[in-house]
Amino acid sequence: VVETCISAGLVGGKEFAVDASLIAADANKQRSIPGSEWNKARDPHSASRAMREYLATLDDAAFGAASEVTPKFVSPSDPAAQWTGAMRGPAFFAYADNYLIDVKFGIILDVKATRAIRQAEVGAAKTMIERTEERFDIKPAYLAADTAYGSADTLNWIVNKKKIAPHIPVIDKSKREDGTFSRDDFTFDKQRNVYTCPAGKTLTTTGRLVNDGETLLYRSSMRDCRTCLFKAQCCPKRPFRRIPRSIYEEARDVARALAKTEAFERSRHDRKRVEMLFAHLKRILKLGRLRLRGPRGAQDEFTLAATAQNLRKMAKLIAMQTLKPA
DSSP states (O other): OHHHHHHTTOOOSSEEEEEEEEEEOSOOGGGOEEGGGOOOOOOTTSSOHHHHHHHHTTTOTTTGGGOOOOOSEEOTTOTTSEEEOTTSSSOEEEEEEEEEEETTTTEEEEEEEEESSHHHHHHHHHHHHHHHHHHHOOOOSEEEOOGGGOOHHHHHIIIIISOOEEEOOOOOOOOOSSSSOOGGGSEEETTTTEEEOTTSOEEEEEEEEETTTTEEEEEOOHHHHHTOTTHHHHOTTSSSOEEEEETTHHHHHHHHHHTTSHHHHHHHHHTHHHHHHHHHHHHTSOOSBOSSOHHHHHHHHHHHHHHHHHHHHHHHHHHHHHHSOO
């Protein structure tokens, strides 16, 4: 179906958007057990199909390997479903339905079922981009997404490995709200690999990586800070100032620069087409809850639904092109 959409000229191939939506799993909270009591060491030969699929995906980045955090509850009937309260309402068991679309007409290029956690959804975006390039020889000029996809390592993958412009807000927690200097008040010198504080003093790094090997710490001299007039506004509770810097900061800077462009504003509007597809999926196609269980069951339902949406879009657009006056 996607190949037919490409042949019909419904895929621009330059502007992509990615997002995920939660779909309730066929799992009952009343029959669940606490995650701390769940035993993964099960015999696959005597287990149900959903259980066998769960056991087979424990090393899959989209499911078991996405996070080592123990879920609060596990459903024995569908253990791959994630207990989540991300909808800001009553928590429930769910899968994440991930779409990669071409924003020209909103054609779905790829779909992937994952656990309903951010790590798995970001991993699915990478898988879908690579799979689309391999299958159809299409790679976008830019990718639009929300802040959930704005981590440093993800932006590095998009910018440096895939050479795609990220129209994605950066996840940045460096802004301080207590009136003290934020990281933006310090100037980074790339050639010297140092930060300069508002008082003109330098902050250097030992080069030792922290936080899973992705962050460098730059610190000032205790002697400089002791006599500094800005100490109360810079580091009132510490003898010196530390500045964390991601090893992927240049990719983050690329995303920050793009966020100030008119193209970024247009992509924010275009990205709503993914949300419209999810709204259509739930309200019109009535896929608010899965009928099948297990990762494969979720993938089958999501793929069939995406195919139906593409067929509907294709029939509508081709009919409009046919009816156009010569």
